[in-house]
Amino acid sequence: MTAVITVQDLTKRFGSERALDGVDFEVGRGDIFGLLGPSGSGKTTTMKILTGEVEISGGTAEVLGFTDRDFGRSAYVKQLGILSDNSSLYDRLTVKDNLELFRKLYGAGRHRIQEVLEHVGLTEQRDKKVSLLSKGMKQRILICKAILHRPEVLFLDEPTSALDPVTTERIHDMLLTIKGQGTTIMLTTHNMAEATVLCDHVAFLSNGRILDQGRPDNLRHSYKNNKIHVTYRTGIIKSYERSEVNKNILETALFDSNVIDIRSDYPSLGEVFKKVTGRELV
Numbered sequence: 001m002t003a004v005i006t007v008q009d010l011t012k013r014f015g016s017e018r019a020l021d022g023v024d025f026e027v028g029r030g031d032i033f034g035l036l037g038p039s040g041s042g043k044t045t046t047m048k049i050l051t052g053e054v055e056i057s058g059g060t061a062e063v064l065g066f067t068d069r070d071f072g073r074s075a076y077v078k079q080l081g082i083l084s085d086n087s088s089l090y091d092r093l094t095v096k097d098n099l100e101l102f103r104k105l106y107g108a109g110r111h112r113i114q115e116v117l118e119h120v121g122l123t124e125q126r127d128k129k130v131s132l133l134s135k136g137m138k139q140r141i142l143i144c145k146a147i148l149h150r151p152e153v154l155f156l157d158e159p160t161s162a163l164d165p166v167t168t169e170r171i172h173d174m175l176l177t178i179k180g181q182g183t184t185i186m187l188t189t190h191n192m193a194e195a196t197v198l199c200d201h202v203a204f205l206s207n208g209r210i211l212d213q214g215r216p217d218n219l220r221h222s223y224k225n226n227k228i229h230v231t232y233r234t235g236i237i238k239s240y241e242r243s244e245v246n247k248n249i250l251e252t253a254l255f256d257s258n259v260i261d262i263r264s265d266y267p268s269l270g271e272v273f274k275k276v277t278g279r280e281l282v
């Protein structure tokens with residue numbers, strides 16, 4: 001894997017509080033990496049460190065060959081696309097004028113505004129004032145703003161939190177297209193369904209520590225238990241360990257006309273998160 005982001009033993013203290021406590025991960029080129037954790041686990045702090053807004057207390061981080069000492073430099077930040085909780089638009093300007101300002105700032109080509117608006121399906125809104133847009137539309141324009149200059153790495157802090165399911169799905173489609181164009185994406189979320197759909201690799205963050213990480217499917221496999229659940233026509237469900245002892249019962253169940261369902265446990269990413277961290281994702 002060619003790592004675009006490498007974080008080693010990262011710590012961050014705010015006064016006596018440890019917001020991050022020895023965090024390690026790598027993000028491969030062209031991957032979507034998800035940092036998953038409940039509120040207060042340190043997701044935003046990690047993003048802010050990697051985007052040069054917050055200094056680290058210990059450990060190292062490297063992004064696109066820049067080390068953390070360079071994260072405050074504009075030469076570094078210009079390489080990134082960032083969507084954070086303080087990303088904003090000028091409400092009284094039109095969508096196009098907002099994007100024009102950022103296009104100039106980043107020295108992106110004129111055609112990019114049309115391109116990104118087409119990309120998010122908002123060309124018809126280009127002459128509307130931002131104040132008239134829905135929350136979901138604003139969020140999509142903020143993502144446009146973040147990708148105008150074709151950044152190699154896109155950092156998205158909770159890109160879909162508090163959005164309706166339809167907008168969320170549109171944003172997911174957008175992100176998969178952006179990934180398809182070769183952009184590396186790091187996002188945070190506490191939405192496990194989102195992580196399952198989008199992420200090539202996820203890390204579970206809890207109280208400033210990463211408790212496990214991997215590909216969503218691999219994590220789900222490694223935390224599945226070994227039970228087979230057999231549902232009978234009467235509604236009774238019996239669970240059997242998948243073992244030699246139960247071989248006959250399970251084989252018989254396959255051909256038993258009183259059996260209406262046989263399934264194995266395959267936990268969702270959310271269930272895995274709960275097993276690993278002992279916490280719900282809220």
Ligand SMILES: Nc1ncnc2c1ncn2[C@@H]1O[C@H](COP(=O)(O)OP(=O)(O)O)[C@@H](O)[C@H]1O
Pocket residue numbers: 014017018019037038039040041042043044045046
């Ligand atoms: N500027 C700050 N000053 C003091 N404490 C902070 C600051 N930013 C974050 N924290 C603390 O660090 C911890 C992690 O916060 P944060 O990274 O925002 O978590 P998340 O994004 O996962 O909700 C929390 O306990 C939070 O109160």
Ligand SMILES: [Mg+2]
Pocket residue numbers: 043044045157
């Ligand atoms: Mg946060």
